[in-house]
Amino acid sequence: MLPTQTLARLTQLFFCLSLTLSPWAKAQDSTPVENEIVAVDFQHSGEVIAFIDYMVSRHDFSRSELETTFAHVSFCDKCLQLIKPAPAGKVKNWQVYRARFIEPQRIKAGVEFWNKYAAALIQAEKQYGVPAQIIVGIIGIETVFGKNAGKFRILDVLGTLGFAYPDTANRESRMAYFRGELEQSLLFARESGIDPFSLTGSYAGAVGWGQFMPSNLRAYGVDFDGDGKIDLRNSPIDAIGSVANFLTQHGWQTGMPLVFPLAPTSGHPENLIAKELHATYTLEQLSPYATPAQPDTPNQLLYGLIDLQNGDNLTEYWLATDNFFAITKYNRSYFYAMSVIELGKAVCHVRSLHAEC
Numbered sequence: 001m002l003p004t005q006t007l008a009r010l011t012q013l014f015f016c017l018s019l020t021l022s023p024w025a026k027a028q029d030s031t032p033v034e035n036e037i038v039a040v041d042f043q044h045s046g047e048v049i050a051f052i053d054y055m056v057s058r059h060d061f062s063r064s065e066l067e068t069t070f071a072h073v074s075f076c077d078k079c080l081q082l083i084k085p086a087p088a089g090k091v092k093n094w095q096v097y098r099a100r101f102i103e104p105q106r107i108k109a110g111v112e113f114w115n116k117y118a119a120a121l122i123q124a125e126k127q128y129g130v131p132a133q134i135i136v137g138i139i140g141i142e143t144v145f146g147k148n149a150g151k152f153r154i155l156d157v158l159g160t161l162g163f164a165y166p167d168t169a170n171r172e173s174r175m176a177y178f179r180g181e182l183e184q185s186l187l188f189a190r191e192s193g194i195d196p197f198s199l200t201g202s203y204a205g206a207v208g209w210g211q212f213m214p215s216n217l218r219a220y221g222v223d224f225d226g227d228g229k230i231d232l233r234n235s236p237i238d239a240i241g242s243v244a245n246f247l248t249q250h251g252w253q254t255g256m257p258l259v260f261p262l263a264p265t266s267g268h269p270e271n272l273i274a275k276e277l278h279a280t281y282t283l284e285q286l287s288p289y290a291t292p293a294q295p296d297t298p299n300q301l302l303y304g305l306i307d308l309q310n311g312d313n314l315t316e317y318w319l320a321t322d323n324f325f326a327i328t329k330y331n332r333s334y335f336y337a338m339s340v341i342e343l344g345k346a347v348c349h350v351r352s353l354h355a356e357c
């Protein structure tokens with residue numbers, strides 16, 4: 001991912017949901033000397049050979065074809081540098097984050113995208129119940145509408161992260177995760193009849209306009225332009241359908257609103273912050289601790305409380321429905337989900353000349 005997206009992407013990486021652990025994931029590990037990057041010899045590494053064994057026995061891949069493939073995988077130093085977490089200790093600041101993503105250039109690109117693909121967005125809303133502005137918000141936050149989809153070869157990324165992840169506390173689980181995604185990328189390429197090296201994306205292995213990891217490509221990607229292929233790199237229309245399908249498969253409900261602000265007088269409801277990314281409270285249950293700022297906040301819905309920290313300034317608290325939490329299945333960050341909503345709304349406002357968004 002490019003610098004403007006680093007925070008969102010890192011959040012996604014380190015809180016990734018769909019860990020696709022595989023039996024070979026616990027293969028023996030080589031521990032590098034601290035701070036020293038040890039390049040993987042993809043042709044001779046015992047772990048890579050074990051991975052090939054697994055792919056042959058589990059998925060009936062041709063051993064010689066996989067050996068040829070891995071002979072062409074390149075070690076990605078840059079991916080290792082970019083994947084390292086940001087230094088800890090800095091207080092999160094929603095308003096700073098928001099300003100980085102909800103800005104004129106991205107909004108302008110969003111209007112152009114919406115105008116160009118209006119028919120597909122309408123069709124996606126009709127078919128999946130996900131409004132255009134949410135799909136626009138996600139694709140805008142993820143890649144600035146395809147501009148920052150990434151040019152790393154996915155096999156290089158996943159091979160490097162899967163076999164030589166930096167020496168962090170969660171190294172084992174991260175390597176298992178990326179090897180699982182490597183497995184999924186090879187399966188996706190085979191199923192799609194494409195050269196796996198043609199799959200390109202971010203330094204973390206996310207592909208195309210919507211930045212789907214390979215496992216999500218296989219599980220939620222759709223051929224929305226009807227050309228017979230699921231292609232999130234070259235088809236924005238496939239990306240539109242796939243994003244909508246992903247949200248629907250993660251609990252999106254047609255017509256359900258997303259968030260409502262709490263009154264600043266609500267005190268400090270920290271203990272009620274939604275940890276499980278689900279809406280579980282009624283307004284009545286929250287009433288001793290949380291007062292909606294808007295009197296028309298629906299009382300028939302369930303809510304989760306979310307907090308948006310603002311550095312040294314007051315933390316914002318919001319009531320979030322399960323549609324908000326569906327967006328967090330894309331990326332577990334509250335900042336991420338809120339920025340998707342805000343960008344979609346901003347694009348909608350500009351595009352429709354301040355009509356209701």
Ligand SMILES: [Ca+2]
Pocket residue numbers: 222223224225226227228229230231235238
């Ligand atoms: Ca297609």
